[in-house]
Amino acid sequence: MVTRSGRTRQARPARKERKEPPHLTPELIHATALAMVDADGIDGLSMRKLAAALDVNPMSLYHHVPNKAALLQGISRLAVADLRIASADDDTPWPEQLRQIGHSFRTLAHQHSKLIVYLLAHPGFIQREGPLWGALCHTLRRAGLPDAEVGRIGNVLLTFVSGFVLAEINGSLGDLLDAADAAEIDRDFEAGLDILIAGLGSVQRIRAE
């Protein structure tokens, strides 16, 4: 919830009366906008409502953010920064590491569910240079996959996880299965990863022959 009542209201007589300057910065704007999206969804965010939440004239925002598209891009950067890939220790077996990457993504999706739906539907979310794709490719190479197959297989894993969290968040997953509780859906996610990893093993064997 973004509330305008959270402002400091101290007794000492500030130099500028009770209308202290909000110290408007891109960081503050992005953070507030992300909070609004997390709370009310993409449609709940507008330049004018954002300005109201910051207690500022709508037009002031345009001195720190070029336009709404750039604002959304800034929000995305902020959210993706919350992604934590557990990997980096090469002694855990690669199937377990793939599972961890999948869980990292899904956790991020739960943290910013409203935004992730928007991000998955628009280009430029997963980047070739990002930590997620890097970790994925690294793990697959460690699993013995030839370089030519790494991208292809990595994409299969990524698209499955994307599709899953999307269906999970928009509710169609709970609709198709009769899964009412979250634990059931967790198990479905695990089952999907199992199938992919099992399939990956068999394809790996085939290509190696």
Added chain:
Amino acid sequence: MVTRSGRTRQARPARKERKEPPHLTPELIHATALAMVDADGIDGLSMRKLAAALDVNPMSLYHHVPNKAALLQGISRLAVADLRIASADDDTPWPEQLRQIGHSFRTLAHQHSKLIVYLLAHPGFIQREGPLWGALCHTLRRAGLPDAEVGRIGNVLLTFVSGFVLAEINGSLGDLLDAADAAEIDRDFEAGLDILIAGLGSVQRIRAE
């Protein structure tokens, strides 16, 4: 392209002058709106632009369609009606049949790419009673899967295909892989289906023990 110049302009003196009634019906409205979305995307559709394309006052639409949400629902119904599941002949092996279902979905996604992105991001697209989910469950049961697993596994296949077409349409797939041509992406899709089906086979074996 929806153009307003496509109206008949005959020489005979119509009773109502050159402003003939557009015979506004829900069907015509939905079809025109779908064409607009296919051409310009979801954001390219507005009640006012739709009315302009139909050469009608914006407010007239509200006598045939309750609101924009209902309009989008009607468009979706229209698009989903284009889905053609090839199956129904039980002599083809189940892996091939699964592949065909996946291709049916992907073909639909290509036909209405702009709309499908919207549909996947919003609830209610894949229905339990729909032909796609029905065919999927039927095939999986035929593959010898216990009833308890059918939903779970069907969901894995569906979410993979959803995630794939989404990444394909919004361009992030072509970005991550260096795949420039469509044929390469076709092969990636095939590879994904192969992995899932292979994994499905092994899980099937495990559960059977």
Added chain:
DNA sequence: ACCTGAACACCGTTCAAGT
């Protein structure tokens, strides 16, 4: 340098008035 009001071109939707 930063803020702001007015204005422009759009939205979806309601409602009373027309035929």
Added chain:
DNA sequence: ACCTGAACACCGTTCAAGT
């Protein structure tokens, strides 16, 4: 029964004017 203009409450964004 169907259509329509005016109006309302919203948008994103530009721009000239203020400090």
